[in-house]
Amino acid sequence: MATAMAASAAERAVLEEEFRWLLNAEVHAVLKQLQDILKEASLRFTLPGPSTEGPTKQENFILGSCGTDQVKGVLTLQGDALSQADVNLKMPRNNQLLHFAFREDKQWKLQQVVGGSSQIQDARNHVSQAIYLLANRDESYQFKTGAEVLKLMDAVMLQLTRARNRLTTPATLTLPEIAASGLTRMFAPTLPSDLLVNVYINLNKLCLTVYQLHALQPTSTKAYSQGSTSFFPSEWGSQRLEVSHVHKVECVIPWLNDALVYFTVSLQLCQQLKDKISVFSSYWSSRPF
Known part of the structure; x- marks a missing residue:
């Protein structure tokens, strides 16, 4: 019995160490990768802005x-x-x-909605919001729980899904x-x-x-x-x-084709990170600790 308890304690210690590494290192690596991809997606939307020099091509x-x-x-x-x-x-x-x-x-x-923006502007706005959410968690930020990561991923995925839907589902x-x-x-x-x-x-x-x-x-x-x-x-x-x-x-x-590919890749990265977090969560919930 004592041996089994010691083995369980050792197993738990290893998993806790892996989970801390996931929260402190891998999560930030994924966030940085997501930011890089979404910045590339944002650049595909060639819209005029305050800093734009000359007319849009x-x-x-x-x-x-x-x-x-x-x-x-x-x-x-x-x-x-x-x-x-x-x-x-x-x-x-x-x-x-x-x-x-x-x-x-x-x-x-x-296809500008009444009182709103065009399809392309809306999609870019959602991408910008996703980048903002990711940038708010820089490398110095310490995630304390898996639930916190899941909440962030859900928020980012929501913006990316809205961006994609604005292009793939035009208003009827x-x-x-x-x-x-x-x-x-x-x-x-x-x-x-x-x-x-x-x-x-x-x-x-x-x-x-x-x-x-x-x-x-x-x-x-x-x-x-x-x-x-x-x-x-x-x-x-x-x-x-x-x-x-x-x-x-x-x-x-x-360039819209490129943007849609970036959306798909980003959504996959978010889901993969959520899956990793969920593996640990399911383990904790199934163990009598």
Whole structure:
């Protein structure tokens, strides 16, 4: 019995020493690694700021789809805003070619929520908050418990998940919301009344969607199916409309692809550290000490 107790005490002493090393050394090593990765992610979001010298560089993206040539476009991205747009649309019924472009005095924030920031700005803000949380625990800080580390990792993972979701899950806008957003008024010549345009980020892609509308008869209540999606009539004043065609084209933004990879790697590091802490926690809870 005494031998078993001595062995248990020795085992516990070894585990306690390993746990202290984990809290005092490995945790800070992981925090430093996370900061380095997230700083690289933050640099990918080329947004203008107080210390920015000169205008943010412009990037041109040629949008297209392998499934259709109905819509072709070139969009110019400057930070988190569209500074130029040049779009050609071939009307499906008569093959008439429509051309419209941004007015020279206009810019458009990518899916900016009412009273808030754009998708790109929101994602960068969440990354900055994650970096702030990590920087608050410098190498001189002594973690006292595993629960304290878990709480920090949960807070960092929450910010990273929000950053990723802001890019991977764009807000679902109704047709009236798209019409009221003001994007359609950015173009010259003025878009026909039966067209709506939406531009947004989805994952690592810049997406342009054009909706062609059709006026319904006053007695019609049907829904129109485009592919696997049903679009129900929406009202502007007394007019009821339905979507007759949807055209979507897109293009990969390389630096957004990099940022999403950094988010994934960072989330994995956070989870791995949580798992290590949990191994010790489960051991303590299962031993009669």
